Structures are given as C-alpha cells and as structure tokens.
Amino acid sequence: xxxxxxxxxxxxxxxxxxxxxxxxxxxxxxxxxxxxxxxxxxxxxxxxxxxxxxxxxxxxxxxxxxxxxxxxxxxxxxxxxxxxxxxxxxxxxxxxxxxxxxxxxxxxxxxxxxxxxxxxxxxxxxxxxxxxxxxxxxxxxxxxxxxxxxxxxxxxxxxxxxxxxxxxxxxxxxxxxxxxxxxxxxxxxxxxxxxxxxxxxxxxxxxxxxxxxxxxxxxxxxxxxxxxxxxxxxxxxxxxxxxxxxxxxxxxxxxxxxxxxxxxxxxxxxxxxxxxxxxxxxxx
Numbered sequence: 001x002x003x004x005x006x007x008x009x010x011x012x013x014x015x016x017x018x019x020x021x022x023x024x025x026x027x028x029x030x031x032x033x034x035x036x037x038x039x040x041x042x043x044x045x046x047x048x049x050x051x052x053x054x055x056x057x058x059x060x061x062x063x064x065x066x067x068x069x070x071x072x073x074x075x076x077x078x079x080x081x082x083x084x085x086x087x088x089x090x091x092x093x094x095x096x097x098x099x100x101x102x103x104x105x106x107x108x109x110x111x112x113x114x115x116x117x118x119x120x121x122x123x124x125x126x127x128x129x130x131x132x133x134x135x136x137x138x139x140x141x142x143x144x145x146x147x148x149x150x151x152x153x154x155x156x157x158x159x160x161x162x163x164x165x166x167x168x169x170x171x172x173x174x175x176x177x178x179x180x181x182x183x184x185x186x187x188x189x190x191x192x193x194x195x196x197x198x199x200x201x202x203x204x205x206x207x208x209x210x211x212x213x214x215x216x217x218x219x220x221x222x223x224x225x226x227x228x229x230x231x232x233x234x235x236x237x238x239x240x241x242x243x244x245x246x247x248x249x250x251x252x253x254x255x256x257x258x259x260x261x262x263x264x265x266x267x268x269x270x271x272x273x274x275x276x277x278x279x280x281x282x283x284x
Contacts, residue, residue, distance in 0.1 A: 016039070113157050200248045211245050
C-alpha cells in the first residue's frame with residue numbers, strides 16, 4: 001500500500017488481451033479500453049481486422065501505442081482435395097501478409113482436423129508439415145513466425161490433429177526457429193504431464209512463439225470450444241505455467257485468450273479490469 005492507502009498498481013508490462021476475450025468490443029473500443037487500463041499489448045483475430053481494414057487496424061494500433069502480440073488464425077492444412085489445399089495455402093499467405101502489416105511477428109496456426117471420412121491422423125499431421133514447407137520461407141521473408149498451436153485432444157477430429165506440445169515440436173523442428181515456433185496455451189496443455197518438459201525443449205530451441213492463458217472449469221459451461229474459464233476460476237496452476245515458460249527462456253507477452261459467452265455479456269472495461277486483478281493474483 002502507498003501512504004495514500006491505495007493499492008500499488010499491477011505490473012501489466014507483459015499482459016496482452018486477446019481480442020476474442022472481449023469480443024463485445026469493436027477494434028477502436030479494444031484500443032481505447034486497453035490503453036485506459038494501462039495494458040499495452042493485444043492479440044488480434046483476422047475476421048474483425050479484415051472487416052475494419054488491415055491497414056486501418058494497423059494504424060489504429062500504432063496510434064494507440066499498442067503492440068500486436070499475435071494474429072489468429074492461419075492453418076487448416078489437412079484437406080486432401082488439391083483445390084481445397086491450394087485455397088488453404090493462398091489464405092495462409094494472405095494471413096502472413098496481414099500479420100506483417102499489423103507489425104506482429106506471430107501468426108497462430110490451428111492445423112485442421114480430419115477430412116470427412118478420413119481416419120489417418122498421422123497422414124493428416126504430415127500434411128501440416130508439407131504445408132509449412134511451402135509457407136515457412138514466405139513467412140520468414142516477411143518477418144513473421146508461424147506458431148503451431150496444439151489443441152486439446154477433444155479437437156483432434158474437427159479442428160486440430162496436433163494435440164500435444166511434443167507433436168507440435170516434431171513438426172516445428174523441421175524448420176528454422178525464426179520461421180516456425182509453437183504456442184503454449186494452458187487451456188489446451190494443462191492436463192499433459194509431459195508438457196512442462198516439452199516446454200523446456202521448446203525454450204531451449206527458441207521455439208516458444210506465444211504463451212496464452214485461460215482456466216479450465218468443471219463442468220465446461222459451454223462445451224469445449226466456448227467453455228474457457230476466467231483466470232483463477234478453475235484448476236490450472238497458471239502461475240506454475242508462467243514460471244515454466246519463463247524458466248525455459250521465454251520473455252514475451254502473456255496473452256489472455258478466453259472464449260466465454262458470460263464474459264462477452266459483461267461490460268468490456270469490467271472484464272479487462274477483472275483480468276488485470278486475476279493476472280496479478282494468479283499469474284505474475
């Protein structure tokens with residue numbers, strides 16, 4: 001406490017607010033709200049950025065003094081149809097260009113699930129690596145790193161055949177670390193007792209491109225996709241994970257990415273203030 005009796009301000013230097021956490025806010029609202037809360041970092045999503053205009057969004061972020069810590073999302077590489085595959089590659093090149101325009105060095109990738117009727121998950125993962133072989137040099141030339149995000153195994157069939165940090169690293173390590181890294185997301189990885197060792201492996205190789213936080217609450221209130229919990233409401237050792245990635249050499253942003261309809265129904269400023277409080281209490 002200070003002599004005035006007010007609490008010392010939180011250290012929010014590393015805190016980043018992912019746009020989907022307060023999706024009720026427009027991009028200008030996000031910029032104004034984060035700046036008012038003393039938060040200097042945001043993670044953005046492609047659809048609202050495209051709707052607002054990529055160059056216009058980049059200018060808004062710069063004028064607001066905000067650093068864009070990531071852009072989500074690229075990926076969905078697992079189609080077997082040649083036309084769908086070519087379309088995915090074109091879309092990812094566009095995503096890389098958008099990330100570069102926004103000034104972020106991190107494009108988050110959700111790899112894609114199994115095509116309809118396909119049961120060969122190993123082949124699907126190999127198609128992810130094949131796509132990265134085409135995209136990684138393009139991204140590297142533009143100063144953007146492709147960040148493979150392993151998702152919880154419940155997403156393996158429809159969204160992401162990469163379920164563990166080890167699987168993500170097995171793909172990423174085929175490419176230079178400045179071109180392809182991984183995302184460490186507590187919501188997706190907390191259950192895996194091998195993940196801390198894999199985080200150390202990622203850190204040793206300079207592969208941790210992003211660190212994201214959400215809590216796991218039981219029962220999941222909105223299913224696995226929209227059931228992410230507010231920091232401190234669930235069972236994940238969030239500070240332990242932050243200490244794990246720090247010990248692995250990660251010094252980047254700590255991005256809070258929570259998909260939760262209850263948060264979206266509240267005032268955005270109230271949600272951001274609560275996140276700052278929970279970040280101080282459970283993470284920093």
